[in-house]
Amino acid sequence: MANTNGMEQKFVVFNVEDISAIGKNAVQPLLKVQEEVANYRSAQGKNENTYLVINVDEPYADEVIEIMKRHGHWGGGMERMREYKFRGRRIDTGEWVYFNLYGAYVDKYGNEEIPKRFTRDCGYGVDPETIGQYTGLRDSKRTEEFPDGQEIYEGDVFPPPAAGRNENRIVVYDSEQAKYKAVPVSLYHANTGNGGWTGYELRWTDEVIGNIWEHPHLLEEAKSQ
Numbered sequence: 147m148a149n150t151n152g153m154e155q156k157f158v159v160f161n162v163e164d165i166s167a168i169g170k171n172a173v174q175p176l177l178k179v180q181e182e183v184a185n186y187r188s189a190q191g192k193n194e195n196t197y198l199v200i201n202v203d204e205p206y207a208d209e210v211i212e213i214m215k216r217h218g219h220w221g222g223g224m225e226r227m228r229e230y231k232f233r234g235r236r237i238d239t240g241e242w243v244y245f246n247l248y249g250a251y252v253d254k255y256g257n258e259e260i261p262k263r264f265t266r267d268c269g270y271g272v273d274p275e276t277i278g279q280y281t282g283l284r285d286s287k288r289t290e291e292f293p294d295g296q297e298i299y300e301g302d303v304f305p306p307p308a309a310g311r312n313e314n315r316i317v318v319y320d321s322e323q324a325k326y327k328a329v330p331v332s333l334y335h336a337n338t339g340n341g342g343w344t345g346y347e348l349r350w351t352d353e354v355i356g357n358i359w360e361h362p363h364l365l366e367e368a369k370s371q
Contacts, residue, residue: 278301315331315352318334320342
């Protein structure tokens with residue numbers, strides 16, 4: 147099965163054999179929609195398109211996906227658009243759970259699991275203080291668990307840099323400069339996370355060593371340095 151992670155859902159496809167099997171009465175509404183879409187496109191001056199369709203279980207599907215990515219036809223321009231994903235800790239167990247912009251559950255690798263709304267109606271709640279957004283970058287580690295690097299989220303912690311302040315750094319969103327930063331803990335506390343830091347750019351060459359919720363000692367160690 148091909149990896150369709152990040153694919154933008156732009157089209158609805160029906161198998162002609164399936165349509166024929168369900169009967170004329172069920173097909174009529176579909177034909178009406180098709181007619182209205184054709185009329186709309188015509189009014190907009192758009193041509194009637196013909197599409198190539200492949201099943202994701204075809205042996206060549208991954209090759210086609212790579213071609214689409216190279217030409218910007220994957221995920222609304224996957225190479226140019228950051229993936230929107232979030233994480234938060236369950237109130238009842240403290241377990242990390244992941245969800246996308248639409249509130250559907252996803253696993254830590256970005257694969258959608260259970261399409262439910264991310265509310266207490268799902269059976270558990272998430273501590274809002276722990277919710278952080280995926281920065282769009284992975285770190286430098288290459289392990290069996292993270293062969294392509296670990297995803298970097300708001301609230302993750304990096305070790306001190308090779309040069310500069312001897313402090314751990316917190317991944318934060320700088321609202322004044324509209325970008326993610328890796329800010330020394332002392333500066334973060336001094337500014338209460340409001341932003342406006344100069345420098346401290348977020349880079350994939352760093353490595354996540356923990357986060358501020360599960361590993362508060364990383365903050366305490368940094369503040370005492």
